[in-house]
Amino acid sequence: MGRKVYTEEFKQQVLADSYEKNEVTMVAKKYGIHPSTLHKWKRQQKAIEDDTAYTKDYKKAVIKTKLLKKYTAKKCSRIFKVPEYLVTFWEEELGSELMEEIRTQRYIKKRRVFVRATSHSGYWK
Numbered sequence: 001m002g003r004k005v006y007t008e009e010f011k012q013q014v015l016a017d018s019y020e021k022n023e024v025t026m027v028a029k030k031y032g033i034h035p036s037t038l039h040k041w042k043r044q045q046k047a048i049e050d051d052t053a054y055t056k057d058y059k060k061a062v063i064k065t066k067l068l069k070k071y072t073a074k075k076c077s078r079i080f081k082v083p084e085y086l087v088t089f090w091e092e093e094l095g096s097e098l099m100e101e102i103r104t105q106r107y108i109k110k111r112r113v114f115v116r117a118t119s120h121s122g123y124w125k
Contacts, residue, residue, distance in 0.1 A: 006033075011041050018042065047089045054082070059090045063098050066091065 010031075018027045018038060028035040066076045066087065073091070077084040 014038060015041055015045060043085055044089075047085050050083065050086060054086075059094060060098060062087060063090050063094050064102070067095070067098060067102060 014027060014031050014033070015038075017030070018024055021027055024038050024042075025035050028038045062076055062080050062082065065071065065079070066073070071079070073084050073087040076082075076087045080087075
């Protein structure tokens, strides 16, 4: 048996009903989904709503620090004083783009240039 795929409209309807009644278990049972699924949808929606308060450069700085220093999402959230779920959300959103940027920067740093000191000698820089 595979995973169930729910439409965005269905999720929004369930979330609206959940917020209206302020009851997760009852609403989940009504729509035939597991309560943990509804909690996950609520977290995702909150992450999207909270996400608008931060600039893209700030998000990149957080994720770049996480990737370069190999920190956990929890440690990054403490350092930058943002919720842990946002760090995870940003990493999913920007992680591959930043990894490519980091690889490019490392490659550029590794290239060495031969500098001529005199007509017959030089050194690698």
